[in-house]
Amino acid sequence: MLRGLTTVSLFADDVAAAVRWYAEVLGVEPYFERSAGGAPAYVEFRVGDHQHELGIVDSRFAPHPHPGTAGGVVVYWHVDDIEAAFGRLLSLGATAHDKPTERGPGFVTASVIDPFGNVLGVMYNRHYLEMLDR
Incomplete structure (x- = not known):
């Protein structure tokens, strides 16, 4: 069954802006980046005591459309x-x-x-x- 948190993925239309914001929030820079078409498509941070992964994903790659409201x-x-x-x-x-x-x-x-x-x-x-x- 569930053994632990691996990655939390957040989606953003502007990945670069989201990375800057989360770097400020977290006080750390991302450790991993994958680009698509010359722009960041997925960027990952290590967070907290257990170094959990927080990923910022370009909204183009979301598995489902964003509903327009947070929830x-x-x-x-x-x-x-x-x-x-x-x-x-x-x-x-x-x-x-x-x-x-x-x-x-x-x-x-x-x-x-x-x-x-x-x-x-x-x-x-x-x-x-x-x-x-x-």
Whole structure:
């Protein structure tokens, strides 16, 4: 069955702009790029404690058309300070999708829509921290 997160793919019409935005958000440069027709078609970052893959894919290669509104599955990335992370994403041009909300003791989620129409979730998750301690 499911053994772990391998790659989260986000889609953008302007891959170069999305890469610049995510490099600013993540504080790292991408480690991999594949071009098509001289322009970046797929760019990948390594993110976080487990170096998960975050890929930016040219919208031309999306397996299904973009519905025009952000929605669907939300992938949450652990952050240590949910309010600061949410505020920073907004200051970088994202729009609020779901404001910070406590889901139970030690679990707070929030999400934004990035400038390219993708939902990006952030979460303070005590289980994540407990897993790191083990």
